[in-house]
Amino acid sequence: MGSTGDRAGDVLGSEDGSDPAPRWDFFVSYTAADKRWAEWISWQLEAADYRVLVQAWDFVPGSNWAVRMQQGVVHAQRTIALLSTEYLKSVYGQSEWQAAHAADPLGFARKLLPIRLEDCPRPGLLSQIVSIDLFGRSADVARQHLLDTIATALAGRVKPAAEPIFPPAAQEPRAAGLAVHRPPRxxxxxxxxxxxxxxxxxxxxxxxxxxxxxxxxxxxxxxxxxxxxxxxxxxxxxxxxxxxxxxxxxxxxxxxxxxxxxxxxxxxxxxxxxxxxxxxxxxxxxxxxxxxxxxxxxxxxxxxxxxxxxxxxxxxxxxxxxxxxxxxxxxxxxxxxxxxxxxxxxxxxxxxxxxxxxxxxxxxxxxxxxxxxxxxxxxxxxxxxxxxxxxxxxxxxxxxxxxxxxxxxxxxxxxxxxxxxxxxxxxxxxxxxxxxxxxxxxxxxxxxxxxxxxxxxxxxxxxxxxxxxxxxxxxxxxxxxxxxxxxxxxxxxxxxxxxxxxxxxxxxx
CATH class of the missing domain: 2.130.10.10 (YVTN repeat-like/Quinoprotein amine dehydrogenase)
Structure with a gap:
């Protein structure tokens, strides 16, 4: 599957951003320090047949970057915010994720999907939204985790395919505040x-x-x-x-x-x-x-x-x-x-x-x-x-x-x-x-x-x-x-x- 540029005629709205119909599945919001991450994530999503708007590929010479940014925020079904220490300092990044949050403040439509690239804090409103964490994983594991969690976010539910394990006995010791897991045998x-x-x-x-x-x-x-x-x-x-x-x-x-x-x-x-x-x-x-x-x-x-x-x-x-x-x-x-x-x-x-x-x-x-x-x-x-x-x-x-x-x-x-x-x-x-x-x-x-x-x-x-x-x-x-x-x-x-x-x-x- 090619980049969004390969399918531009299918996904681009009018230049003034007036077309209300969603044209992309995801708009990727990131800062320049995380460009490599943005491209890698966009590639994985497009390989899975999602439509993506990302500045690195779609803000070509001659385009109005402010209008294109507005198109992404307004016409993408969801905004992916790539969270890092540098992103959290970015004024533009803040305005982009806040716009997505304002369109879905209760999170029922999951319009804002934060992806953490490092173990950084999620200040303010971001702390209330469940994030996708890619740091600390190999490329193959990160790719599968990304696609699995994105699919879960779109579905709105994560019911397991197999019947859950029968819970441990009530007397089994457990650490306060920690979920009980089944130890290996x-x-x-x-x-x-x-x-x-x-x-x-x-x-x-x-x-x-x-x-x-x-x-x-x-x-x-x-x-x-x-x-x-x-x-x-x-x-x-x-x-x-x-x-x-x-x-x-x-x-x-x-x-x-x-x-x-x-x-x-x-x-x-x-x-x-x-x-x-x-x-x-x-x-x-x-x-x-x-x-x-x-x-x-x-x-x-x-x-x-x-x-x-x-x-x-x-x-x-x-x-x-x-x-x-x-x-x-x-x-x-x-x-x-x-x-x-x-x-x-x-x-x-x-x-x-x-x-x-x-x-x-x-x-x-x-x-x-x-x-x-x-x-x-x-x-x-x-x-x-x-x-x-x-x-x-x-x-x-x-x-x-x-x-x-x-x-x-x-x-x-x-x-x-x-x-x-x-x-x-x-x-x-x-x-x-x-x-x-x-x-x-x-x-x-x-x-x-x-x-x-x-x-x-x-x-x-x-x-x-x-x-x-x-x-x-x-x-x-x-x-x-x-x-x-x-x-x-x-x-x-x-x-x-x-x-x-x-x-x-x-x-x-």
Whole structure:
């Protein structure tokens, strides 16, 4: 489907705006800072056969922009307001959404549809209108969420297709003010796979398992998790051996990063059955990267991380370094390494899924929070001393919740921190333990942010963290040692890789 310009004769009203008949389904109101968002959203809507008026495409040279704006407000059935910090400062933006609100003050016709592009406030009248939130989601998830919620807004009702689950018993504890949700009950699936490290593609269809024995990585089609299917040959390491092999996919599903003790390499996995090497070996100093570890999305983190747009890769050993990987064949170092006075080595790193906040952990138990809005010059926002007083447990793993407001940090236990104000982190509740005496090596949030998995030498604990101030352990820890844990982005599966080189898939039902 083309842009609105392709169908201008079908949708344009008279130039004076006098034609009262609706000519567009949506008028997109935005500020210049959010032009890319406006075009992306307009494209998705037109691809779904909606008619859209958007300044970037329809205010062509020679047209009267004030008249065209008036046409949009008057003749579009609904106004979509793209809310951001910059939009809320815009006088023109305010007049546009207020005009839509004035035409439907009670919201029965849903003439005004706010879409939040970032976690910004909704002041005044906007606070009374339910918004569509696209921030913190991958492109595919955001596209589906946009179309689903738009369809719901047009229908005026969101009755589920299937019968709702029977409500929990009245005596089941619930956090005050929070909706009760059904906690998952993990169920093992199929036969174990080989591997020590795991990562899912953002579409949840492919799993990568990495072996510490030979540094090789195998891709699996897990569309049917009861019977995973090998995709192509295993991807070999540069050295033919490794004592630590880890994997991560870029947020757009196209790049696989493979790291072992001696190298970090990128692969094009657009066709996961036929991966293709990209570029050379990524080096941290003057030699191949040492003990690079990888992280993608909100699954789990070790010693490197992709930004949520996939354009920046962060690596860490004795320091943290940012790389521009927009051209993955030619990664480019950005700015100076981040050290912050650390001498004992940096451990895991993790990006917040909703903003440009980077967390980096260290061997002495400290976690540093960085603003990477300008990746060439990150600024330190604050720090967290995660361990107990008098102890220096190394940080083993970190994970941000889906909304980015909670950071889970694992050392000998798991601690949750409120990082909505990164300059002033606040500890939440008591440390999470599941009877283990050995440290927890890997943590992961479920995609909805309400479940946390933490794996270590004595098993994998699964907690309900719907109320992060009062998490509760869900049953007994899942058996077997765990070196790496990851939820599939669709929330259906939990993959647990053991130190013995066995990967088990669990259905989260």
């Amino acid at each position: 993990p169920r093992p699936l199929g036969q174990p796979l080989a591997g020590h490290g795991v990562a899912f593609t953002p579409d949840s269809r492919t799993l990568a398992s990495a072996s510490n024995n030979d540094g090789k990585v195998q891709l699996w089609d897990v569309t049917d998790p009861e019977a995973p299917r090998k995709l192509g040959d295993s991807l070999g390491s540069a050295s033919g051996f490794a004592t630590q092999a880890l994997v991560a996919f870029s947020p757009d599903d196209t790049i696989l990063a493979i790291a072992n003790d001696l190298s970090l390499r990128l692969w094009d996995v657009t066709d996961p059955a036929s991966p293709r090497r990209i570029g050379g070996t990524l080096t941290h100093h003057s030699k191949p990267a040492t003990m690079f570890r990888l992280f993608v999305g909100t699954s789990h983190s070790l010693m490197a991380a992709f930004s949520m747009d996939g354009g920046v890769l962060v690596t860490a050993d004795k320091m943290v370094r940012l790389w521009d990987v927009t051209d993955p064949a030619n990664p480019r170092s950005l700015g100076q390494p981040l050290m912050n006075g650390q001498t004992r080595g940096m451990r895991p790193v993790a990006f917040s899924p909703t903003d440009h906040i980077l967390a980096s952990g260290s061997d002495d138990g400290a976690v540093w929070l960085w603003d990477t809005t300008d990746p060439t010059s990150p600024s330190c926002l604050g720090s967290i001393l995660n361990g107990r007083n008098g102890t220096e447990w190394p940080v083993m793993s970190m994970a941000f919740s889906t909304e980015g407001g909670v950071l889970a940090i694992a050392d000998e236990v798991v601690r949750l921190w409120d990082v909505t104000d990164p300059a002033n982190p606040r500890s939440l509740g008591q440390p999470l333990v599941n009877g283990q005496t050995r440290r927890i090596l890997s943590v992961a949030f479920s995609p909805d942010g309400r479940t946390l998995a933490g794996g270590g030498g004595d098993g994998t604990g699964v907690w309900d963290v719907g109320d992060p101030e009062a998490p509760r352990l869900l049953g007994r820890p899942l058996p077997g040692s765990a070196q790496s844990v990851a939820f599939s982005p669709d929330g259906r599966l939990l993959a647990i890789a053991s130190s013995g080189g066995m990967v088990r898939l669990w259905q989260m039902v």
